[in-house]
Amino acid sequence: WAQGQGLDDVAEAEYKAAEQQQIAHEALGTATPDEQALDTSLLLAQFYFVAGSVYHDCSLARDAAQRAVNRRPSAAALDALGWAQHLCGDDATAATTLARAVAADPRLASAQYHYGLILKGFGDPAARPALEAAQDLDPGGLWARRALSALASP
Numbered sequence: 001w002a003q004g005q006g007l008d009d010v011a012e013a014e015y016k017a018a019e020q021q022q023i024a025h026e027a028l029g030t031a032t033p034d035e036q037a038l039d040t041s042l043l044l045a046q047f048y049f050v051a052g053s054v055y056h057d058c059s060l061a062r063d064a065a066q067r068a069v070n071r072r073p074s075a076a077a078l079d080a081l082g083w084a085q086h087l088c089g090d091d092a093t094a095a096t097t098l099a100r101a102v103a104a105d106p107r108l109a110s111a112q113y114h115y116g117l118i119l120k121g122f123g124d125p126a127a128r129p130a131l132e133a134a135q136d137l138d139p140g141g142l143w144a145r146r147a148l149s150a151l152a153s154p
C-alpha cells in the first residue's frame with residue numbers, strides 16, 4: 001500500500017521489517033507455510049529496482065538480491081541479482097549470474113531478456129537467441145516488447 005501511495009520510506013521500512021521477521025522465523029523453524037512461500041528479500045530487491053530513482057544506490061538492490069539468492073537460490077532471485085550487478089556496473093559477474101538464472105529456469109522471460117541484453121553489450125552472438133526466447137516466452141508482454149526493442153536497436 002505504502003509503495004502504491006508513493007511513500008517510499010514507509011514501504012522500504014515495511015519490506016525490511018518483513019524480511020527481518022521472515023529470517024528470524026526461518027532461523028527458529030517457526031515460519032508458516034505462507035511465509036515460506038514468499039521471499040521477502042526478493043520483494044525488497046524488486047522494490048529497490050522500482051524505487052531506484054529515489055535511492056540512487058544500486059547496491060541496495062544488489063545486497064537484497066544477494067540475500068534472496070543466499071536464502072533461496074531460485075531463478076527469480078538469480079535474475080534479480082544479475083540485473084542488480086549490471087546496474088552496479090559489473091557486467092561480467094552479471095553475465096555469469098544471469099546464465100545461472102537461465103539454466104535454473106529457461107522459461108523465465110525476464111532472465112532471458114536480462115541475459116540477452118548483457119550478452120548484446122558484449123557483442124556476443126548468443127544475445128539474439130536469449131532475446132528471442134524472452135520474446136517467445138512473453139508474447140505481447142513487457143519482456144517481449146523490451147526484447148523486440150533490443151533486437152531492433154544496433
